[in-house]
Amino acid sequence: MSIESCNCIEPQWQADELLMRYQYISDFFIALAYFSIPLELIYFVKKSAVFPYRWVLVQFGAFIVLCGATHLINLWTFTMHSRTVAVVMTTSKVLTAVVSCATALMLVHIIPDLLSVKTRELFLKNKAAELDREMGLIRTQEETGRHVRMLTHEIRSTLDRHTILKTTLVELGRTLALEECALWMPTRTGLELQLSYTLRQQNPVGYTVPIHLPVINQVFSSNRAVKISPNCPVARLRPHAGKFMPGEVVAVRVPLLHLSNFQIYDWPAVSSRNYALMVLMLPSDSARQWHVHELELVEVVADQVAVALSHAAILEESMRARDQLMEQNVALDLARREAETAIRARNDFLAVMNHEMRTPMHAIIALSSLLQETELTPEQRLMVETILKSSNLLATLINDVLDLSRLEDGSLQLDSTTFNLHSVFREVLNLIKPVASVKKLLLTLHLGPDLPVYAIGDEKRLMQTILNVVGNAVKFSKEGGISITAFVAKAESLKDMRFPDFIPVPSDNHFYLRVQVKDSGAGINPQDIPTLFTKFAQTQTLATRNSSGNGLGLAICKRFVNLMEGHIWIESEGIGKGCTASFIVKLGIPDRSNESKPSFAPKVLGNHGPSNFAGLKVLVMDDNGVSRTVTKGLLVHLGCDVTTVGTSEECLRVLSHEHKVVFMDVSSGIESYDLAVRIHEMFTKRQDRPLIVALTGNTNKVTKEKCMRVGMDGLILKPVSVDKMRGVLSELLEHRVVFETI
């Protein structure tokens, strides 16, 4: 403003000069400040990388600069100033006004934004803090998990009970930094818990607490770790420190699984379980508390321990079983070897005794019988007869013993021949008659009308059985009579008898022979009957005490009868009422077709085939005069018309179609074989040709083969008995072939 146009007062007082001076200085400083602020701003913004509102800054800078400029220019207005200065002053003020308004308007938009940035910053800070917390938690859990794994690994790396439990306590103590850790195991009786393992105290005294304390029940009833009071008996493990606060105590149950808990398709039953108690104590005065994750750790460990213990128990069990089996195996092996040795020894003994015992027996019997046939005085004869009888008895006994052993082995096999059944009975009767007559017992034999004359079976052993049974009857009877009945058992009556082991099977070519021997003797107590058939058992009844019972007889009979698919039994009504011994055996029915003769057996039963060879024309060729004469005599004796020749030429000359058989002795040499061939050539028609039979003294298969090869019809071995020749001739006439078995 110029001084001429302004209406301002320009006082010329000193005070105005002072005021003006102050205003002057203030304006100066304001301008300075206004100029320096943007500089500062620019400096710091350049320094900082991020500042979103550059335009705002520029605006603000411009505003400030202009304000500063205005105040600066104001300095010149205090004194006389030219019009230019006034114009500049006005321009700058106008500009300043514009910019400041613009800035003010801009700030309206910007300040809320700036404020919200702040809010967001706060929010993020909170979030970060929260995450930090969670991270800490996870880390802790991870830590816990690692501890558990490590613990489990430690626990499961051993199968020894002690080690498992000890390791558990040690590791738990370490992981959780416990003051004390203890394990209480149930005693055998199950009524108390005994302190078994502790962490710090080396030798736990066998300190026990009863199992039915409420606190223990509480722990056992849940599978979680339960906080318990440090004053309860299970937790009072250390001598109380006195003035200090004991640390918190937690207890958890440890299931003890036994082998019996594992049923096959079933996990261990929840009932009937044994538990051990694990007690863990935090250090006293630590003000530590049990955290959830720590409790979880404890629970997991307790379960692992249970499993590890059960594994150890199972392993122990199986090892024990295996050891037991091995022992048993060894024992069995030994027993088997001993048994084999015994059997071998017995067989050797039998084999030896078989021969050794029988030979002298036979010698005695043979010589005694020979002695019988010489001239003896009556006393001598009696003596010899007694010797014979006794030795026969002894021989029978020896045979019985040897037979019985074979019977028991199962190695005895019955013979099977056709024999005369009736004559068996008659012979038994003949054998027993002398003894019976001495005792004045009446012997009667009754054979059923339908009893076949011939039967197939083991004649010798059947006779032995009958003899034994009848013999017993005679032995144990002092008076009265013995009646023997034999008949065919009918199917219906067989079914009626209900014997547990005897199942008769009727068939077409077998019949069941039933024999009953009734005696009027001493009888047997029904209670003793079962033992009769066991060998060497003797009943101690009055009657039998005096007699020398044959311990083996009935036992052998029973075995023979069993082998014959039958049954033997004794009935008695009591002492003094006599007894009836009966047996049933299976015998075969012979018929013609059963007898097949593939080869000619020299010992033929008599009355067989045509024995009338009257007029049968035969030719005998033998170069040995004596032999020729004998053969001729033999054939003549049988009624043949015999021509004899000494050489092959003679034979061929004499031979005609009238001759039915040519007997040639082949011991002389090859001549006979040639002769046979020539005879074949002579007679082309088969019916005309005489049968050619070789006679030889040598039992050689080669000879037989040669004979067959040259077409001979038969071969018989010298010496030839009358019966044999008879058989040969009938065989020849019937079958036109007769080859004796060599």
Add this chain to the structure above:
Amino acid sequence: MNVAHLQRQWRGYTKYLFMEGYLDDQFLLVQQLQDEEKPDFVVELASLFFHDSQRILDGLTNALNQESIDFKKVDSYVHQFRGSSSSIGAQRVKNACIVFRNFCEEKDANSCHKCLQQVKQEYCLFKSKLETLFSLEHQIVGAGGSIPVMSS
């Protein structure tokens, strides 16, 4: 002498002959062939045997006295002798022949000579024993009895 005594004697003698091995079962057979139609069968057979044996023994002696012995011939003689003796039941003679044949196969001249001696001896024994038996039988028949039948 009475028949029973003679018969007893005969029986005993026969038994003795069997026990000592002079006779075997073949002789029994031969005896069986004697019946009413041929009452002298045994005696006839025996004389035939003696005749034959003499011939064989002479032949054998001859053959073995040669400078170079024809063992085949010797063997065939022995074979014949064996056949005859076994047909009549002269057991010891037969056995001696078997031994003789073995040495013939080995062509052992010395042993053959020894065997011949053995065979001759056995034959002589057999002949004399049989003749004794026949004289007994003759006596029995002469006294009116019958010759007992021996069972084996």
